[in-house]
Amino acid sequence: MVAITQFALSAIAIATLAGAVPTSTYNYNNAEAEAAASAMAAGHFGEASAAAEAAAKASGGKAMAEASAEASASSSSHGHGHRNVHKITAGFDGKLIFNPERIVADKGDLIEVHYLPKNHSVTQSSFAKPCVPLNGQGIFSGFNFATMQGEAKDVFVFEVEDTQPEWFYCSQTVGSHCQMGMAFVINENAKSGNTLDKYKEAASETKVSVSPPIEPFGGFIVPNGKHY
Ligand SMILES: *[C@@H]1O[C@H](CO)[C@@H](O)[C@H](O)[C@H]1NC(C)=O
Ligand SMILES: [Cu+2]
Numbered sequence: 001m002v003a004i005t006q007f008a009l010s011a012i013a014i015a016t017l018a019g020a021v022p023t024s025t026y027n028y029n030n031a032e033a034e035a036a037a038s039a040m041a042a043g044h045f046g047e048a049s050a051a052a053e054a055a056a057k058a059s060g061g062k063a064m065a066e067a068s069a070e071a072s073a074s075s076s077s078h079g080h081g082h083r084n085v086h087k088i089t090a091g092f093d094g095k096l097i098f099n100p101e102r103i104v105a106d107k108g109d110l111i112e113v114h115y116l117p118k119n120h121s122v123t124q125s126s127f128a129k130p131c132v133p134l135n136g137q138g139i140f141s142g143f144n145f146a147t148m149q150g151e152a153k154d155v156f157v158f159e160v161e162d163t164q165p166e167w168f169y170c171s172q173t174v175g176s177h178c179q180m181g182m183a184f185v186i187n188e189n190a191k192s193g194n195t196l197d198k199y200k201e202a203a204s205e206t207k208v209s210v211s212p213p214i215e216p217f218g219g220f221i222v223p224n225g226k227h228y
């Protein structure tokens with residue numbers, strides 16, 4: 001089992017409008033909010049990113065728009081924004097691995113990816129097609145976390161949308177990370193035969209990993225250490 005920490009999620013979501021690249025202009029002027037997040041395209045955070053988008057539109061096309069998003073998209077039964085956050089590390093121990101690489105999560109839980117050297121992504125695939133992104137769906141962290149030493153300054157956070165197995169890989173082609181076994185699974189169902197070991201085996205036989213052709217989606221880029 002993975003260590004689980006509980007956080008209250010109360011975020012200022014910063015919407016990234018068409019083509020705008022997240023910059024360091026995070027603004028923490030909402031006293032209630034402890035975290036800033038860059039709201040990516042696909043509304044994984046439900047109300048949070050909807051609110052962010054609405055605010056972005058309301059702001060009349062400003063590149064970065066702020067939304068105070070009480071992410072009570074936090075769905076969970078208690079309704080106070082508490083949900084499990086599972087932390088995983090990309091590039092753990094200087095190796096081409098995620099750690100942990102088997103995560104058991106509930107619907108609505110958050111996955112918080114920490115990045116160690118050198119330059120990794122988290123990209124969702126199907127079981128059947130390792131190292132290839134889902135067709136316009138799922139999540140992609142982008143390569144926004146390159147670091148030569150120590151942890152990257154940001155983490156990538158995304159929500160677990162259901163309890164079915166979900167497959168992820170690092171799409172870095174330099175060094176063939178996915179082919180080398182850089183992958184993880186949420187809610188592996190070993191009985192089904194679709195195991196992480198088999199995913200990695202199939203991954204090792206692919207030629208070259210694919211990254212989605214667009215900016216990150218399906219999650220938030222959040223400064224590491226921000227309490228949210
Ligand atoms: C990280 O890797 C990606 C994909 O290979 C590449 O496009 C990007 O330039 C790299 N970033 C750094 C800082 O090396
Ligand atoms: Cu990698």
